[in-house]
Amino acid sequence: MKFICPSRPLQLLLGSLLLAGAGSALADASHHQHGASADSAAIGQPGSAAQVSRTVKVDMTDNMRFTPASIKVRQGETIRFVISNSGKIRHEMVFGSDADLKAHYAAMLKNPEMEHADDNQLTLAAGRTGDLIWTFSNAGLVNFACLQPGHYDAGMKGSVTVAAGKTSSHQH
Ligand SMILES: [Cu+2]
Secondary structure (H helix, E strand, O other): OOOOOOHHHHHHHHHHHHHOOOOHHHHHHOOOOOOOOOOHHHHOEEOOHHHOOEEEEEEEEOOOEEEOOEEEEEOOOEEEEEEEEOOOOOEEEEEEOHHHHHHHHHHHHHOOOOOOOOOOEEEEOOOOEEEEEEEOOOOEEEEEEOOOOOOOOOOOEEEEEEEOOOOOOOOO
16 A cells, blocks of 8 residues: 655645745745743652552543542652543543643544553553552642544543642651
């Protein structure tokens, strides 16, 4: 099977128009790179099993919802998310800023076969359950979503509210 990229002739056409000096209006309509990338450290970092303070169960279903979709933690907590896919199709839980998730989702839509695996996500086949351990080091909102094509648009997203202040310890 042979694929022909439809954007290529257009780019060539645009290029020749620009060279001919007739392309200023078209140049304005060309794609602009979204430069700003959120600081990934803001959402926290992978945690270790020894640090886990709490387990939170999250269920993913084919009606494109996380249950619960709203989770509250305290700054400094390390949470073991026990994530289940009780649907019949693949789902995933990906942590990120809203901007990062949107950008990642757009990339997934362009390339649905893209395999993506990272510390901040867990992709599960139908019926599977898995763990993701995450340390929430900063107060604020950490978003999560399923970036499988169509799922994010259908509202498969949620958030973790990280309350300010370290969890109390018994240091003297
Ligand atoms: Cu999904």
